[in-house]
Amino acid sequence: MVVIDKHAAHERILFEDMKKRMRDEGDTAAQLLFIPIELQLSPEERGAVADFASEFDKLGYGCSELDSGKTGLFQIPANLSPDAAAELFKTLAASLAEGSGTPRSERDALYERALYTASCKAAMKAGREDGGSASLEWLCSRALTDPAIRVCPHGRPVAVEIGKSGLEKLFNRT
Numbered sequence: 001m002v003v004i005d006k007h008a009a010h011e012r013i014l015f016e017d018m019k020k021r022m023r024d025e026g027d028t029a030a031q032l033l034f035i036p037i038e039l040q041l042s043p044e045e046r047g048a049v050a051d052f053a054s055e056f057d058k059l060g061y062g063c064s065e066l067d068s069g070k071t072g073l074f075q076i077p078a079n080l081s082p083d084a085a086a087e088l089f090k091t092l093a094a095s096l097a098e099g100s101g102t103p104r105s106e107r108d109a110l111y112e113r114a115l116y117t118a119s120c121k122a123a124m125k126a127g128r129e130d131g132g133s134a135s136l137e138w139l140c141s142r143a144l145t146d147p148a149i150r151v152c153p154h155g156r157p158v159a160v161e162i163g164k165s166g167l168e169k170l171f172n173r174t
C-alpha cells in the first residue's frame with residue numbers, strides 16, 4: 001500500500017515542471033486568457049516582475065500594466081488552473097521582491113528559492129478537495145512513475161509504502 005501526500009507531490013511536480021521549462025528553451029506551452037486576471041502588485045513586486053521578465057516569459061506568463069495600475073495576466077502556463085497560476089505568479093513576484101538587492105551572482109539561487117515558495121503556494125492543499133478524482137489520478141500516476149518526484153522541495157517524502165507485514169503489525173497480527 002502506498003500513501004501519497006498530495007500537497008508534497010504536487011509541490012514537487014510544479015517545481016520540476018517549472019525548472020524544466022527554464023531549461024527547455026522551446027517549450028512555452030501556455031494558455032491565453034480571454035479575460036485577463038487582475039493582480040494588485042506592490043511597486044517592489046512590479047519591479048521584480050520587470051527584472052525577471054525573461055524568466056516569467058519562459059514559465060509561460062504574459063502580463064501587462066493596466067490603466068488602473070494593476071497588473072493584468074493575459075497568458076498563463078498551460079498546466080495550471082487560472083487560480084493556481086495567479087497564486088504562483090503573485091508569490092513568485094513577492095519572494096523575488098524580498099530578495100531585491102541580492103548580488104547578481106546569487107540571482108539564480110534567489111530565483112530557485114522563489115520557485116520553491118511559489119510551488120508550495122500553488123500546490124493542492126492537504127485535506128481539501130481540489131480538482132476532483134481526475135486530477136488525483138493524474139497526481140498519483142505522476143508520483144508513482146516519475147523518479148524526480150520522491151521528496152518535496154523541502155525534503156519531505158512524497159509517498160510512504162506500507163508492506164503486508166507492516167499492515168499486519170498495525171493490526172497486532174504478528
Ligand SMILES: [Zn+2]
Pocket residue numbers: 007011119120121
Ligand atoms: Zn508546501
